Amino acid sequence: MNTKNKIIALITVVMVVVIGVNFYKSNNSSNSTNISEPIKIGFILPLSGEIASLGENIKDGAVVAANEINQVGGINGRKLELVFEDGKCNLKDGVNAANKLINIDKVPILISGCSDETLGAAPLAEQSHTIILTPVSTNPKITTAGDYIFRLIPSDSFQGKFAADYLYDTLSKRKVAILFNTDKEWSVGVKTVFEKRFLEKGGQIVANEGVTSESRDLRTTLEKIKVSQPDVVYAPTFIDSGIVLLKQSTEIGLDTQIFGGDVWDDAKFGKEAGISGNGARFSVVSNRQNPQFFIDAMSALPGGKDINAYAPRAYDAVKIVSNIFARVGTDTEKIKNELYKINNYIGIADTYSIDNNGDLSNAQYSIKEFQNGQIIDVK
C-alpha cells in the first residue's frame, strides 16, 4: 500500500466514523423531542414571478393565523414557525423547495401554492411521509397524487364542469373557442375537464388553441378564434396571457364574451387589463364573506391588500393543522388520519369536508366580472 492509498483509506475511515456518530446522535435527538422547540410548517408558494402578488397574499393569510396562535401561547407551549420557500409556480423550483423543507427544515407538513409546485413536491412528500395540504392547487391530478396529499380547495374537475354548465345553461352559449396555457398544469387540467363536459352537454368546440404563458402576441391566434365565430371564448389562462388576451381581443374587434378561471381573481389583473377587461367574467371558488378581523389583520401586512380567494383558505389551513398538532403532536401518520376525519369543519372561508382521496367533497363557485379595472360579483 503506497502513501496515497493510505491517506484515502484514512479519510474514508474518518468519514464513516463522523457520519455514523452524527446519525446516532440525530436519531437519539428525534426520540427525545425538545418541548420548547417551535413546530415548523413549510410553505411552497409563488413568491416571485408572474403570480407573486397572489403568493404574497396567501403568505400573509397564513401569517395572520400563525400570529393569532402564537399570541395565545402557541400549541401546547410550543411556538408555531412558518418557513416560506419560493416555488416560482413551476415543477422544478417546487421540487427544490420541497427538498429543502423536508430534508433540512424537517417539517412535518407542507402547505403549497400552485398546482405545479404541489405536483412537483408530491412524490418527495409521499416518500418521506410528509403531509402536503394545499389551499390553492386545483389541478385534477392532485386527487391521485398520493395518500399524504390533501387540499382545502375543490379540484378543477368541479370548476371545469361548473364553467361548462354555466356557459351552456345559464348563458345559453353553444359554440365555444378555447384558449389555454400549454405550460401550466392548472390551465391544461381545467380545460380538459371543461372540454369533456361541454361536448357531453351537446356544445360545440370551434377552436382549441394552446399558447405558452410567456406568449405576448396573440393577435393571429385571436384572429383565428374570431373567424371561427364562437358564442363565447373560454380562456383558463394565467395572468399575463389573460391580460394580453383581453387587450388584443379588444384591438382586433373580437367582442365575444370572454370567460376565465380562478387565477384571474387578482387585483393586479383587473388594473392592468383596464377597460379592455370590461364584461369579461371568470369563475372562482366561493368563499364566505371575509370576517372583519381578518381584513384588518391582513391590511396591516405588506402583501395583504385586496384579499384573494386563497388567502382565507391558507388561514384556515394553518388553523386546521394547528388544531391537529395540539391533539396528536407532529407524527405525520397520526396527522394524516386526523386530516381524513375532517368533516364539516367551519373555517372563515368555507365549510370543509375531506373525502377518501384527500379532496374536498363539495364545491361551490361564484362568477365575477371586470368593470373598469375593478372586480365585481355577478349575482
Next chain:
Amino acid sequence: MPIFQITLNGILTGCIYCLIAVSFGLSYKTVKFYNLAHVSLILIGGYTMLLFYKIWSLPFIPSLIISILLTAVIAYLIQKYIYTPLRNRGATDMAMLIASLGINAIISGLIAIIFSNQFQSIANANLPTIIYTFFNLSITKIQLFNFITTTFVLIFVFSINKYSNLGRAISAIGDNEETAKIFGIDTKKIIGRTAFLSGAIAGLSGIIIGFDTGLKPTFGTMIVYKGIAANIIGGIGNLPLSALTSIILGITENFGTYILNSQWRDLIVFLLMIIFMYCRSLKNAR
C-alpha cells in the same frame, strides 16, 4: 382566411424582430461575438420609457428621446468599460459571450428589483386603444408607429452603412480589425459609436414592445433569440438580408400560427433557422 390581416400581423411582428436583428447585427459586425447584453438593452429602453412616460407622466416625445439616448449611453459604457478592456486582455469570443450573459443577468435583476417582476404595459389601460381601419384591415396606433419607425431606422442605418465614413469604417472593422487599424481607422472610436447606435435601436424596440404587448424583466430572451435567428438566416452582419428575413420570419410565424396551431409559433422560427443552416452547409460543402 383573413390573408391580408395575417400578413399585416406578420409584418408588424417582423418589424420588431427586424429592429433587434439590425441592432444585434451592427453590434456583431464590430465586436464579433454574440452580445447577449442586448436583451437587457431592450429592457432598459422599455423600462426607462415606463418610468418617464407612465410613472412620471412626462410628454411622449421627450420621454422617447431620453429613453433612447439613455439606452444608447449605457450600451456605449458597457462597450467602453467592460468589453474593450476584456478584449485588450485577450478574452476569447466565448469569454465575451459569458461576460455579456453576466451583464444581462445583472441588469435584468436590477430592473426586477426596481420595477418588480410583474407584467406591465406602458400604455394606459384606462384609455381605449386607438385603432385605424382601412380595407377591412385593422392596425393600432402603436403598431403604425412601429411600422413607420422601423422603416425610418432601416433607411437611416442602411444609408449610414453605405454612404458614410462610419459605415465604411464599420465594414472595414467587420472584415478585419487589425488591418483596419493599420490603415489608420480609430477602431476604438468606431466600435464605441456603433455600440451607441445599436443601443439606441435596441432601446427603441424595447419601447415599442412595452407599448404594444407589455414589459416583464424576463420577456426579452425569446424575442432576441428570434432576432438572432433572423440574423443567422440572413447571413450574420448582412443587415439588409437580416432585415428582410426578420419580416419573412414574422409572416411565416403568423401564418403557421393560423394554419397549424398556436403551439407551433416559436417552433416555426427555429425550425426555419435549422433548415436554412442545413441548406447553407450543403451548399458550402459542395
